Amino acid sequence: MMPVLVFDIETVPDVEGIRVLNGLPDDLDDYEVAEFAFQQRRAANGSDFLQHHLQRVVTISCVLRDASQFRVFSLSEPDCTEGEIIQRFYDGIERFTPQIVSWNGGGFDLPVLHYRGLKHGVSAPRYWDQGEGDYQDSRDFKWNNYIGRYHSRHLDLMDLLALYQPRANAPLDEMAKLMGFPGKLGMDGSAVWCAWQDERAAEIRDYCETDVVNTYLVYLGFQRMRGRLDAVAHAAELAVVREALGRIDAPHWKQFLAAWPEV
Numbered sequence: 001m002m003p004v005l006v007f008d009i010e011t012v013p014d015v016e017g018i019r020v021l022n023g024l025p026d027d028l029d030d031y032e033v034a035e036f037a038f039q040q041r042r043a044a045n046g047s048d049f050l051q052h053h054l055q056r057v058v059t060i061s062c063v064l065r066d067a068s069q070f071r072v073f074s075l076s077e078p079d080c081t082e083g084e085i086i087q088r089f090y091d092g093i094e095r096f097t098p099q100i101v102s103w104n105g106g107g108f109d110l111p112v113l114h115y116r117g118l119k120h121g122v123s124a125p126r127y128w129d130q131g132e133g134d135y136q137d138s139r140d141f142k143w144n145n146y147i148g149r150y151h152s153r154h155l156d157l158m159d160l161l162a163l164y165q166p167r168a169n170a171p172l173d174e175m176a177k178l179m180g181f182p183g184k185l186g187m188d189g190s191a192v193w194c195a196w197q198d199e200r201a202a203e204i205r206d207y208c209e210t211d212v213v214n215t216y217l218v219y220l221g222f223q224r225m226r227g228r229l230d231a232v233a234h235a236a237e238l239a240v241v242r243e244a245l246g247r248i249d250a251p252h253w254k255q256f257l258a259a260w261p262e263v
Helices: 015-022 030-045 082-096 105-120 138-142 157-161 172-178 189-197 201-225 231-246 251-258
Strands: 004-013 055-065 070-076 099-102 154-156
Touching: 004 030, 004 082, 004 105, 004 189, 004 201, 015 030, 030 189, 055 082, 055 105, 055 201, 070 082, 070 201, 070 231, 082 105, 099 105, 099 157, 099 201, 105 154, 105 157, 154 157, 157 201, 172 201, 189 201, 201 231, 201 251, 231 251
Parallel strands: 004 099, 099 154
Antiparallel strands: 004 055, 055 070
């Protein structure tokens, strides 16, 4: 069984980078610096959404599923610096060579990790291998690697389900709820910056973890649709997730399970 690593990131504005790029004075606080950047973006294209390279990673949440375990975990500030968070994520790819699964990872998460990893001097040779590496199976990566849009080592569920047509993209929250899963609980991406300023890093982490489990549950539905799981195996895998989450004594998982009725 090839390990599967489902991932999701949460970001805040890179206020230090914005200061450097715009020559802003040190007496401006983080809120004012971010607001300056938001106003620039609104003037340019009508949206507050900052460029990928100015998104500072504060959490990467993951589901790791292999032959022996289902595990949810996070790499987060303040326990790690941004560089350490990104390096540890790529270290996991180096160690397990999993299929990685995301929802819009090709459009957002991975480009952010590329730029921010470059900033911090991160090393990720297995991830970037496209068939020219020193690994025994490196040649296989020429035809199936993490970088190729139409390869499966990185499965961007949103992109594939939309048949690579941006106009057909669907929000994870809505797809999860349509499939009977909890979807987003108590927070969404637009609230992360405010939560960060209020020093609610743990709340951001918990939100990211529920998002990544929603992604895994949608992925299981996709595996059933494409014939990789039959009805019995699909139900058994859902039970594995429920049982694993039920063993974690944390409020966000109690809320998640309460919002996920058994059928």
